[in-house]
Amino acid sequence: MAGVSDDSGVVVDRVGKTYDGDGDPVRALDDVSFSVEGGEFVCLVGPSGCGKTTLFRVIAGLADATDGEVRLDGTPVTGPTTDMGVVFQEYHLFPWLTVEENVGFGLERSDRSADERAARVDEMLDLVGLGEFRGSYPKSLSGGMKQRVAIARALAVDPDLLLMDEPFGAVDAQTREMLQRELLDVWASTGKTVLFVTHDVAEAVTLADRIVVMAAEPGRVREVVDVDVDRPRERGDPAFGERVARVRELIGARP
Amino acid sequence: MAADTSGRLDGRDDAGVYAVLGLADPTRLLRGVAGVAGFLGLWYLVSLTQPAYVLPSPAAVGVRFLEELAAGTMTAALASSVRHWLPGTVVGTGLGVGAGVAFAWSVTLDDVTAPLVRTLRPVPPLALIGFAIAWFGINDAGAAFIIAVGAFWINFYAAYGAVEGVSEDLLDVGRTLGVRGDLDMIRSVVLPAALPGITTGIRTGLGRCWMLVVAAEIFGVPGVGREILRASNNLLVDKVIAYILVLSLMYLLVDVAFRSAQRRVLVWQA
Numbered sequence: 001m002a003g004v005s006d007d008s009g010v011v012v013d014r015v016g017k018t019y020d021g022d023g024d025p026v027r028a029l030d031d032v033s034f035s036v037e038g039g040e041f042v043c044l045v046g047p048s049g050c051g052k053t054t055l056f057r058v059i060a061g062l063a064d065a066t067d068g069e070v071r072l073d074g075t076p077v078t079g080p081t082t083d084m085g086v087v088f089q090e091y092h093l094f095p096w097l098t099v100e101e102n103v104g105f106g107l108e109r110s111d112r113s114a115d116e117r118a119a120r121v122d123e124m125l126d127l128v129g130l131g132e133f134r135g136s137y138p139k140s141l142s143g144g145m146k147q148r149v150a151i152a153r154a155l156a157v158d159p160d161l162l163l164m165d166e167p168f169g170a171v172d173a174q175t176r177e178m179l180q181r182e183l184l185d186v187w188a189s190t191g192k193t194v195l196f197v198t199h200d201v202a203e204a205v206t207l208a209d210r211i212v213v214m215a216a217e218p219g220r221v222r223e224v225v226d227v228d229v230d231r232p233r234e235r236g237d238p239a240f241g242e243r244v245a246r247v248r249e250l251i252g253a254r255p
Numbered sequence: 256m257a258a259d260t261s262g263r264l265d266g267r268d269d270a271g272v273y274a275v276l277g278l279a280d281p282t283r284l285l286r287g288v289a290g291v292a293g294f295l296g297l298w299y300l301v302s303l304t305q306p307a308y309v310l311p312s313p314a315a316v317g318v319r320f321l322e323e324l325a326a327g328t329m330t331a332a333l334a335s336s337v338r339h340w341l342p343g344t345v346v347g348t349g350l351g352v353g354a355g356v357a358f359a360w361s362v363t364l365d366d367v368t369a370p371l372v373r374t375l376r377p378v379p380p381l382a383l384i385g386f387a388i389a390w391f392g393i394n395d396a397g398a399a400f401i402i403a404v405g406a407f408w409i410n411f412y413a414a415y416g417a418v419e420g421v422s423e424d425l426l427d428v429g430r431t432l433g434v435r436g437d438l439d440m441i442r443s444v445v446l447p448a449a450l451p452g453i454t455t456g457i458r459t460g461l462g463r464c465w466m467l468v469v470a471a472e473i474f475g476v477p478g479v480g481r482e483i484l485r486a487s488n489n490l491l492v493d494k495v496i497a498y499i500l501v502l503s504l505m506y507l508l509v510d511v512a513f514r515s516a517q518r519r520v521l522v523w524q525a
């Protein structure tokens with residue numbers, strides 16, 4: 001996969017990351033390469049310590065790679081860009097802004113007119129079903145609602161890629177399944193490219209077209225698994241169980 | 256009296272000016288009234304055993320308070336003190352918040368100023384009276400300078416700490432949503448996130464500056480502080496207490512007003 005060049009989507013091209021700590025330098029990522037086609041939903045899974053979060057930060061432009069590069073729609077990522085909508089595990093809503101102000105935050109820096117911005121905020125609030133909470137402050141929202149706001153905020157600037165780091169890790173199981181269904185609806189209706197980091201294998205199999213399975217020490221790509229199962233996927237379906245077992249085996253297996 | 260009110264104000268955080276004054280909850284109100292009455296009673300009993308230049312009775316203080324008020328000396332002194340307190344507080348608060356935010360945000364500025372800050376910090380405002388006189392003279396500006404120094408440090412450290420405490424994650428979110436450059440980041444993420452800490456500093460400073468009024472007027476500028484010092488020298492303890500009451504009342508007034516403004520600004524925290 002190394003050196004793949006495709007204009008639409010994300011290419012992670014031989015990315016390496018070394019931390020120079022006290023004593024020996026730590027190799028967090030080594031020669032990580034994979035791509036996400038335009039419109040594709042890819043999940044990134046791996047054991048703890050495999051560098052998922054480091055890779056997420058490199059792709060988001062929040063951290064520099066030591067080697068290699070990340071390209072979004074053919075352009076190297078050199079820093080944070082509004083071409084990517086980023087969603088973090090702990091929501092990180094701006095507590096001093098209302099729901100609609102949070103969603104509109106990125107739009108204020110775009111060249112849209114006030115009317116266009118307001119219309120876009122309405123559209124996003126509809127998309128995540130939070131219209132009636134538009135005037136609420138984050139403090140009064142549940143975890144699931146906060147994450148919906150965070151997704152709406154990330155999508156508002158109409159990015160090419162939705163990049164998510166364990167976004168449903170902090171909510172209860174029921175809410176998580178609901179959010180997964182909603183995310184698939186959003187993905188279907190917007191046609192965004194999605195790269196979704198998770199440690200939950202069943203979640204990855206529920207969502208992804210393909211799953212990039214990582215291995216630890218140093219963090220690297222172990223295998224890319226195709227999930228050729230029709231949506232909506234049922235956890236009781238034998239095909240679903242097979243994919244889960246396959247990914248678990250890859251995560252657990254020693255190289 | 257001052258200690259009584261400040262303990263109460265810092266204690267509870269539930270809604271409104273009435274709550275601040277303890278008027279919302281009848282039980283609290285009753286207890287507060289009982290506390291004040293008990294204190295006055297005790298004061299009265301002790302004052303019976305002491306000459307007036309050691310401890311005058313509460314009634315004598317009340318009479319003196321009204322006399323000073325009627326004669327216009329109290330309002331004149333207060334007006335003069337406000338001319339020290341207001342500009343001193345405004346300038347000191349503005350510079351303190353500005354420097355605190357800037358030094359906490361910029362590593363370079365912080366490195367450059369750290370030794371200076373550490374050297375100047377322990378200097379009590381009162382020790383700067385020589386500079387106040389040399390730079391401004393024995394006038395309102397000199398007194399305001401002393402107060403400004405006090406306000407500066409309180410607000411500097413409050414703002415510095417508040418900005419340091421802003422979550423790195425919120426800054427990351429800002430960056431991914433298109434915030435570019437220091438000014439944009441400070442305006443749209445850092446300041447709002449640090450506002451609770453900054454306003455707490457301002458509130459502390461407002462109170463401290465009323466205390467500093469006494470120190471600021473020590474070198475002869477007229478005002479409430481000057482009246483207290485002069486009455487002390489003449490052993491007019493009833494007058495001392497009457498003017499201390501003026502400071503307490505001003506502190507209470509400003510604190511209640513600021514607190515209700517703070518609540519409105521920080522409505523998202525409620």
